[in-house]
Amino acid sequence: MRYYPTFLDLQGQRCIVLGEGELAAAKVKDLRDAGAEVEEIGSADYRPGDLAGARLVVDASGDLEVNKATWAEAEAAGILVNVVDVPEKCRFIAPAIVHREPLLVAISTSGESPFLASALRARLERILGAEWGPFTALVGAVRRRLRARGVPLHDQLKTYQRLLASDVLSLYRAGAAEEAERVADLIASQSGSERPGRVALVGAGPGDPGLLTVAAQELLWRADLVLHDALVSPATLACCGPQAKLVDVGKRGGRRQTEQDSITARLIQEARAGREVVRLKGGDPFVFGRGGEELADLVAAGIDVVVVPGVSSVMAGPAAAGIPLTLRDVAATVGFTTGRVADGGADLEAIVRLAEAVDTLVVLMPLANLDALTAALATSVGPDRPAAAVAAATTPEQRVVRAKLCRIAAATRAEGLEAPVLLVVGEVVDALPKGRLDHLISHLQRTV
Structure with a gap:
């Protein structure tokens, strides 16, 4: 580490700035x-000895x-000095700062x-409002209040954690200072004292942590x-704090009701133990994610x-593949469904009725029943x-397979697509020029 970070108390201290213009x-x-x-x-007014008694010089x-002279004088007198844009003549450097009095964040x-x-x-200014x-x-x-009461440090830390996990920040953001x-x-x-924790049902979005x-x-x-689905991306899980314990409770291949019950039971148990628990679900927690059941329980x-909504894969997946769900003169209605129901099968009759009623159909989790589904x-x-199958949408591993409906299942297998996959059916799949879209999507993924 080249520099030791610190904050100086310069209240009432003599400091000198040499130079003119906006920077000075x-x-x-x-x-x-x-x-x-x-x-x-001023630059022309400096004379040796002018720095005497100063605590800091810029x-x-x-x-x-002038740079040479001020550096030599400051060094000889043991004065902190910064010669702007001359790193070798700096005993300190000034960081970029985010100032939210009394919060001060420095970046160097x-x-x-x-x-x-x-x-x-x-x-950081966007994050720290x-x-x-x-x-x-x-x-x-x-x-100060807790220290005056003699509250032990361990209990103080728990109080600060509760403040951070509470709605106080959100209330300040909304202008409700008195309520905060x-x-x-x-x-x-x-x-x-012991206090129950809280559960947050959080949408993880389609995969890109930027979403x-x-x-x-x-x-x-x-x-x-954090109790998370199996298909939540590693990049998204990397957003968790270092103290968080991560538990995969995903449903690869489907799970029975008793296992869903055990997830809910653990959420309740951990919250009652005073913990801040996140149930992290792919996409949006209320779109084919059983979030509604968990909320009710x-x-x-x-x-x-x-409940924290997320960007649902039913919209983000097609968008990331360059497929508009609606398009003037092509598609005005959209239907969303799942290729997997409680017993692991698919309600083919319901899916067919939906497909007949809309211009564009999006099917989540279609792989297990893809042959029967596409045939129907x-x-x-x-x-x-x-039709198009979109795998790992919005992530660097995203892949898109396009084919006619009668061949999409075989094409998906041939390309080796693995979950998470969604299926899009409709004229919008081929409505835009594919070559240009592929180039644009590739560029955007590299940019992200």
Whole structure:
């Protein structure tokens, strides 16, 4: 590590900025914002000895001769000095900062790329909204309150975790400061006592972690336990915090009701033990994911539960493959269904009725019954209807197979597609120029 990161208390300290222009003015502003007594010296006005008694010096003059002189004087006097854009003449470097008073986040590339530091700051500014300022101040107030009460450190930490897992941040974000403080006061008053946890039913989206909602990312980061489907992507699971225990409770090939019951029982058990639990389900938790059943059981058990919607694969998969579900003069109606029902089979009659009623049909989890499914559809809507199988949509492993409905099952097997796969049937599959789409999709995947 080339630099030791620290924050300086410059309240009332004499600091000097050399130079003119926007850069020097920005340095002056930052130092004054930090409470420093700032003296400005023009490039042509500097004389040896001007730095005497200064705690910190920033040389933004851009003058090589001035740079050499200020560096030599500051070094000799043991003064912290930064010669802007001359790393070898810096005893400290100024980071890019995200300021949400009193929260201050600093980003440094060790002088390698100020541009990259600024780009990272822009990303963090989107993540750390204005609500983080009052939230940080509130946590500080709670900390002082708990310490004054003599609450043990272990119980203090549990209280901070509860604050972070609560709705306080969301309330601040919504402008409900009084309600946020009321909730925080209640949590602080319970410090040292056992408190039930919470279950979050979270949609993991189709696979690309960039398609997770902000709320989903926050819950994954602070969860104690994550019970996830088998097909949730490794990149999505990497968004979980280091403290989270990950448990695969997926249904590859189908599971019996008793096994679903055991998942729900564990959710209830872990929440009652005071843990923050995430039930992470592919796509959206309420689209062919049994999220509704889990919600009903959790509510019946008196468990605090929150639902975080996800980007459903029924829409994201076709979009990632360049297949519009609706298209003017081609398709105006869409139907969504699943190729697997409770007993592992498929309700072919219901799927056929749906296909006959809509322009575009999307079938999730079709692989186990693909031959029977496509044969029934071919008989109903015609063997030459365009179809596509999309595997691992939105991930680097995405693959798309297109064929007529009568041949899509054989083509899917020939290409070795494995779950997760969805099937799209309709004229929209071939409605756009395939070559151009493949090039565009490939480019977008590389960009992502």
